[in-house]
Amino acid sequence: MTTDTMTVDRLRAIVDAYGADPTRWPAAERAAAEALLADSAAAQALVAEATDLDAALDAVPALQPTAAMRTAILAAAPRPSARSLFAQLHEGWSDLLGELGGWRMGGAVLAASLVLGIVSGGLLSEALSSEIAPGLLQLAYLDDGEMEY
Amino acid sequence: VDPDLELVRRAGVGDAPACAALVDRYLAKVTAFAGRTLANRADAEEVAQEVFLRVWQHAGSWRAGGARFSTWLYRVTLNLCHDRLRRRRETTLDAAGDPPSDAPQPGAELQRNAVVARVEAALAQLPERQREAILLCHYQELGNVEAAAILDVTVEALESLLSRGRRRLRQLLASEAQDLMGELR
Numbered sequence: 147m148t149t150d151t152m153t154v155d156r157l158r159a160i161v162d163a164y165g166a167d168p169t170r171w172p173a174a175e176r177a178a179a180e181a182l183l184a185d186s187a188a189a190q191a192l193v194a195e196a197t198d199l200d201a202a203l204d205a206v207p208a209l210q211p212t213a214a215m216r217t218a219i220l221a222a223a224p225r226p227s228a229r230s231l232f233a234q235l236h237e238g239w240s241d242l243l244g245e246l247g248g249w250r251m252g253g254a255v256l257a258a259s260l261v262l263g264i265v266s267g268g269l270l271s272e273a274l275s276s277e278i279a280p281g282l283l284q285l286a287y288l289d290d291g292e293m294e295y
Numbered sequence: 296v297d298p299d300l301e302l303v304r305r306a307g308v309g310d311a312p313a314c315a316a317l318v319d320r321y322l323a324k325v326t327a328f329a330g331r332t333l334a335n336r337a338d339a340e341e342v343a344q345e346v347f348l349r350v351w352q353h354a355g356s357w358r359a360g361g362a363r364f365s366t367w368l369y370r371v372t373l374n375l376c377h378d379r380l381r382r383r384r385e386t387t388l389d390a391a392g393d394p395p396s397d398a399p400q401p402g403a404e405l406q407r408n409a410v411v412a413r414v415e416a417a418l419a420q421l422p423e424r425q426r427e428a429i430l431l432c433h434y435q436e437l438g439n440v441e442a443a444a445i446l447d448v449t450v451e452a453l454e455s456l457l458s459r460g461r462r463r464l465r466q467l468l469a470s471e472a473q474d475l476m477g478e479l480r
Contacts, residue, residue: 163432163457164439170432172439172450199465202414203433205407209330209339211322219318219347224355226309 152178154188165203166196299364300357307354318347321365324435325372331430332376334419342375362444369435369445373427417467425460428453 157179164170168180183189299320305313325346329339349371357364418426424446431442432453443453 159454159458162461163454165433165461170436199461199468200433202410202468203429203464206331206411206414206418208323208327208434209336211326211343212340215326215340215344216318216322219322219344220311220315222348222351223311223314223318224307224309224351 152182157182157189158192161192161196165200166193297363300359303354303357303364328372328435329376338379345375346372366441366444417464421460421463425456428456429460
């Protein structure tokens with residue numbers, strides 16, 4: 147009996163090599179082999195014969211890695227190099243500039259930010275010295291342990 | 296396309312989550328494969344750790360277009376296991392196999408361990424290449440193309456190794472097949 151290009155003889159060779167579980171059969175032939183298996187009693191008998199050996203093999207448990215192994219392996223894993231950190235910074239900087247409209251627009255925006263920072267810093271320090279300073283002085287008095295209230 | 300390519304590339308530049316993901320994807324597989332190949336826990340654990348040291352050494356220069364990462368990984372594991380087996384053969388004090396535990400076991404567990412021991416003994420009697428073909432295809436569940444690439448043979452040669460290996464296993468286990476199956480069920 148055949149299904150497409152699959153024959154009972156070829157299925158026998160597949161089962162002899164890969165066992166009874168279709169997930170282990172060659173990917174290129176699996177669909178045709180499964181189609182034959184669905185239709186052929188001879189094919190079903192072949193597969194049934196192979197299940198015992200599969201079950202015996204499956205009884206052998208796998209060695210499991212310990213948590214300590216995982217920790218030790220990850221402790222030896224690569225760390226980001228200075229070069230790759232620089233590359234990440236460069237990438238982030240390029241993205242920011244791109245969002246600001248490129249080097250020219252980015253430069254103009256940064257220059258404006260700088261001027262704004264200087265001006266607002268000057269105004270703020272003047273305001274602090276004239277208005278907030280008395281308040282700060284009171285706070286300093288409060289911290290004086292020898293003063294009585 | 297190699298499904299591990301991006302992860303390996305990121306691990307190579309020190310991306311910690313990528314390194315962890317790579318370990319989580321392959322550590323159990325490498326440990327199990329080394330464990331079955333060497334039949335010795337301590338040796339298998341050392342091999343698994345050595346495999347990942349090689350991964351860390353090569354990840355930064357890994358390039359697409361050659362072997363798949365997983366194929367390379369299993370080849371490295373197999374080569375390291377071969378080195379251990381060779382050294383074992385060269386030493387007079389053979390460290391092969393873990394000593395059996397003396398701890399008392401419940402009946403069913405004892406019976407199951409006896410089955411496992413018999414199957415392991417049968418596997419150990421196979422010629423090396425036949426055993427490795429079965430380990431890769433049955434236990435590691437690799438496709439025939441990748442398993443053939445790891446063993447550096449054609450797919451037809453792999454199929455021949457598998458068929459001869461399974462036939463020999465059936466012969467070795469035939470005398471006790473009924474007992475084995477009864478105990479497994």
